[in-house]
Amino acid sequence: MTWLVGVLLSLLGWISLYAFLCHSNGSHGYEWNCRLVTLVHGILAICITAYIGYVDGPWPFSYPGTKNTPLQMSAMVLSLSYFLFDMAWCIYFRTEGLVMLAHHTISILGIILTLVLGESGIESCAVIFGSEITNPLLQARWFLRQTGRYESRLGDAVDVSFVLLFVLMRIVVGANMLYCELISPRPKFVIKCGGVAMYVLSWVFTVDIARFTVRKYRRWGRRDRITETNGPHAKTD
Numbered sequence: 001m002t003w004l005v006g007v008l009l010s011l012l013g014w015i016s017l018y019a020f021l022c023h024s025n026g027s028h029g030y031e032w033n034c035r036l037v038t039l040v041h042g043i044l045a046i047c048i049t050a051y052i053g054y055v056d057g058p059w060p061f062s063y064p065g066t067k068n069t070p071l072q073m074s075a076m077v078l079s080l081s082y083f084l085f086d087m088a089w090c091i092y093f094r095t096e097g098l099v100m101l102a103h104h105t106i107s108i109l110g111i112i113l114t115l116v117l118g119e120s121g122i123e124s125c126a127v128i129f130g131s132e133i134t135n136p137l138l139q140a141r142w143f144l145r146q147t148g149r150y151e152s153r154l155g156d157a158v159d160v161s162f163v164l165l166f167v168l169m170r171i172v173v174g175a176n177m178l179y180c181e182l183i184s185p186r187p188k189f190v191i192k193c194g195g196v197a198m199y200v201l202s203w204v205f206t207v208d209i210a211r212f213t214v215r216k217y218r219r220w221g222r223r224d225r226i227t228e229t230n231g232p233h234a235k236t237d
Contacts (some may be wrong), residue, residue: 007077010080014023014037014200018037035134041082041132041137042132042157046129048075048078048125052125057122060122061176061180063186064184064187065120066186067215068119073115076124077115079110083107087108106194106197113191117188120191123187124183170206174199178196178199
């Protein structure tokens with residue numbers, strides 16, 4: 001259970017980082033600083049889990065259910081402590097809905113289960129990578145909104161990149177990962193159930209993203225019609 005000590009120390013680190021940002025960046029609100037912590041975790045998690053999957057191994061699609069390596073455990077400890085921090089923050093400030101809280105809950109339970117069993121760490125790291133790969137784009141979108149730069153070509157590029165990457169990683173690659181998990185005899189049944197639950201949640205998020213995409217497309221259409229009506233050099237009050 002040495003990983004439990006690591007989780008507590010890492011959790012203290014996330015809390016300390018958040019407190020430092022709130023103190024040194026007091027001109028912005030609590031959510032601004034929390035999202036900076038989220039961005040830091042996202043970048044760290046992407047880098048570590050990418051190295052695990054593509055360099056350190058084993059390949060998650062070929063060897064699910066294998067014993068956890070020290071590096072896999074470190075990555076899971078880092079993300080577990082962050083999810084605990086963010087879950088507590090979201091509950092306290094009531095900023096997220098049931099779907100996001102369910103996602104955090106399943107992520108926390110899944111990582112704890114993987115650490116306790118001592119196996120299937122490679123799948124957990126692959127899921128963390130697939131979940132966090134879109135995180136920087138999501139945070140960029142929020143920061144663009146807060147600074148009044150969202151309604152621009154940069155905002156459009158961030159939205160398009162986010163949607164395409166989310167569908168690719170969560171639905172396409174995620175389906176392949178789940179299939180490999182389900183047909184392999186090595187992973188335990190409870191781990192397979194967790195994989196199914198995460199994939200179902202990905203589809204719930206995808207439905208919401210599809211609705212957002214439709215609304216975004218309609219706004220683009222209205223914006224183009226206004227431009228055509230007024231002309232590129234029209235003066236507006």
